[in-house]
Amino acid sequence: MKLEMICTGEEVLAGQIVDSNAAWFANILMEKGIECQRRVTVGDRLEDLVAVFKERSLEADIIMVNGGLGPTSDDLSTEAMAIAMGVPLIENKEWRTKLEAWFTRNSRVMAESNLKQTLLPETAIMIDNPVGTACGFAVKFNRAWLFFTPGVPFEFKRMVTEQFIPFVEERFVASTSVALKKLLTLGSGESALADRLEAIPLPEGITLGYRSYMPYIEIKLFARGATAITSLPRIETEIKALLGNAVVAENVTTLDKEIHNKLVSSGLSLSVAESCTGGMITSGLVAFPGSSSYLHHGLVTYSNEAKVKVLGVNPQTLDDYGAVSISTVEEMAKGARNILGSDYALATSGIAGPEGGTKDKPVGTVAIALATKYGVHSQMLKLPSRSRALVRTLSTAVAYDMLRRELLGEAVIVDYSSFSRFSK
Numbered sequence: 389m390k391l392e393m394i395c396t397g398e399e400v401l402a403g404q405i406v407d408s409n410a411a412w413f414a415n416i417l418m419e420k421g422i423e424c425q426r427r428v429t430v431g432d433r434l435e436d437l438v439a440v441f442k443e444r445s446l447e448a449d450i451i452m453v454n455g456g457l458g459p460t461s462d463d464l465s466t467e468a469m470a471i472a473m474g475v476p477l478i479e480n481k482e483w484r485t486k487l488e489a490w491f492t493r494n495s496r497v498m499a500e501s502n503l504k505q506t507l508l509p510e511t512a513i514m515i516d517n518p519v520g521t522a523c524g525f526a527v528k529f530n531r532a533w534l535f536f537t538p539g540v541p542f543e544f545k546r547m548v549t550e551q552f553i554p555f556v557e558e559r560f561v562a563s564t565s566v567a568l569k570k571l572l573t574l575g576s577g578e579s580a581l582a583d584r585l586e587a588i589p590l591p592e593g594i595t596l597g598y599r600s601y602m603p604y605i606e607i608k609l610f611a612r613g614a615t616a617i618t619s620l621p622r623i624e625t626e627i628k629a630l631l632g633n634a635v636v637a638e639n640v641t642t643l644d645k646e647i648h649n650k651l652v653s654s655g656l657s658l659s660v661a662e663s664c665t666g667g668m669i670t671s672g673l674v675a676f677p678g679s680s681s682y683l684h685h686g687l688v689t690y691s692n693e694a695k696v697k698v699l700g701v702n703p704q705t706l707d708d709y710g711a712v713s714i715s716t717v718e719e720m721a722k723g724a725r726n727i728l729g730s731d732y733a734l735a736t737s738g739i740a741g742p743e744g745g746t747k748d749k750p751v752g753t754v755a756i757a758l759a760t761k762y763g764v765h766s767q768m769l770k771l772p773s774r775s776r777a778l779v780r781t782l783s784t785a786v787a788y789d790m791l792r793r794e795l796l797g798e799a800v801i802v803d804y805s806s807f808s809r810f811s812k
Contacts, residue, residue: 389560391417392426392448394440396455396465397539401431409454409544420553421566424452432456437468445472445530450556452548455539457522459501465536466525470509473529477507480514483523490521515551519543524551533559567617569609569624572637572646574785575804578605581631588626591619603782604642633802636789643788644672650795651682656731658791660686661699661724663711664738664754668784684728689720699723712737712755714766714810721759721766732794733759734787740779753810754783758790758800765790765800768810782807 393413399405407429414424428444430436437456444451456465470477484506491498508514508525515524515535522538524547535555537547573581578600585596585607593616597608607627611620628635637646651658660670660683670686673679687698692711695701700723701716709715717737725733738754745751752771757764769786771779786804793800803809 389422389556390447390449391422391424391452391556392428392444392450393424393452393454394444395427395429396432396437396453397429398431398462400455401429409539409541412541412545413452413454413548416548417553418566418568422556423566432462432464434464434468434471437464438472441469441472441529441534445532445534448532449560451532451534452552453534453536454544455537457505457524457536457538459499459504459521463504466507466509469512469527469529469534469536473509473511473527475510478510479503479506480508480512480523481506483508483514486516486523487521515547515555517543517547518550519546526555565612565614565617567611567620569611569620570639570641571607571609571624571627571631571635572640572643573605573607573631573634574603574636574643574789575806576605576631576634577806580805581605581607581634584630585627588623588630590623591616593617594619594623601641602778603785606641633804636792642672643785643792645676647788647791647795648673648676648679650792652678654795655682656795657682657684657728659684659724659728659730659733661720661733661735662686662688663690663695663720663736664740665736665780665784665787666690668780669734669736669787672784672788684730685724687724695720700726710749712739712749712753712768714755714757714768717755717757717768718759718764718766721757721764725759731761732791734791735759736783736787738779738783740776740783741774742776752779754779754786756783756787756790758787758794760794765794767801770808770810772807 395407395410400407410427417424428440430440456463505522509527512525512527517523520538520543524537526533526535535552537544578598593613595610599606611617640646662669667688673683689695689698692706696703699720701719705715705719717735720735721733735757739745739751741751752774755768757766771782790800
């Protein structure tokens with residue numbers, strides 16, 4: 389089975405929005421053992437849409453077409469498909485009834501332009517959209533089935549899960565079984581990881597891929613075929629042994645998700661006191677539902693006065709060592725933990741730049757502490773030649789990793805190859 393995707397929209401083509409639908413689609417299909425083999429992005433031009441539908445329908449078995457089903461003049465996917473097939477557009481009475489009911493249910497007046505969304509190419513199979521006004525549809529054209537969905541992400545994802553995947557599974561059997569394993573790494577560059585992993589001979593059918601999205605590098609292990617899938621656990625073990633501390637999670641895209649999962653399942657609590665990270669640690673966690681079960685509070689104590697009055701940092705500590713120091717960040721973490729008696733507390737203080745650095749503490753100097761019931765773990769990192777945003781995201785990731793290691797009973801302070809540590 390050859391699966392492809394066509395993404396439509398000038399805003400996607402021009403880079404005005406990031407095509408998160410395409411990334412999500414490829415990932416969710418891969419989890420089902422289905423590979424997306426090609427993706428094409430087309431603007432809102434009728435002739436281009438017609439051409440790409442004709443071209444790809446001769447090559448693919450099934451094509452996901454995302455976008456262009458709205459009520460406005462630049463939503464052209466349905467019209468383009470009808471032109472490509474040489475068939476008229478016909479009102480789908482079932483969808484008109486559902487559309488009118490949708491507007492009535494939501495106490496809204498249906499605009500005349502919405503009637504455009506009831507028109508489908510003759511012979512098309514209507515695909516229900518349970519959460520929006522644009523129905524999907526599927527048509528058989530040349531070699532391919534083309535499956536059309538709206539571009540609104542929550543509508544698209546619902547339809548993929550409930551409509552598209554069953555559609556594929558009913559009509560196609562994957563020619564080759566596929567498995568994917570993802571390893572999240574921190575603190576090593578992509579080229580450095582690739583150089584180290586060259587030492588591992590890969591069996592036939594297993595390939596390595598990399599995805600860089602700072603501060604992480606994701607290593608993707610693809611296994612195609614039963615024999616390769618059987619070998620996958622062994623190769624994964626060899627990679628973990630070779631990379632050591634660089635591997636920080638499996639099958640998640642960020643450490644905030646990993647920490648969230650572990651804290652939810654453990655029943656342990658966390659408080660956070662942030663200076664240079666400015667709420668990023670807390671924000672990363674509250675993005676996930678259920679974070680209220682473990683997160684006591686997140687405090688952005690940016691000024692020295694806030695560190696003293698809110699967290700109880702000793703003014704003498706600030707005078708003697710400065711805000712960016714092991715001593716200060718340890719007192720911040722202790723103070724944050726003591727407010728509500730949390731099991732853990734994370735604290736950060738640093739010089740994110742682009743100004744504010746000194747010879748002894750240049751831009752990119754960050755102190756991080758983790759307070760527990762039994763003591764405090766702390767370190768001060770050198771993150772040179774980094775942007776302000778990257779200093780903050782790296783600091784956040786290292787803080788998460790410290791907590792992750794504590795939760796696993798591992799050494800909390802470890803070396804990362806891409807940046808160094810001050811001695812205490």
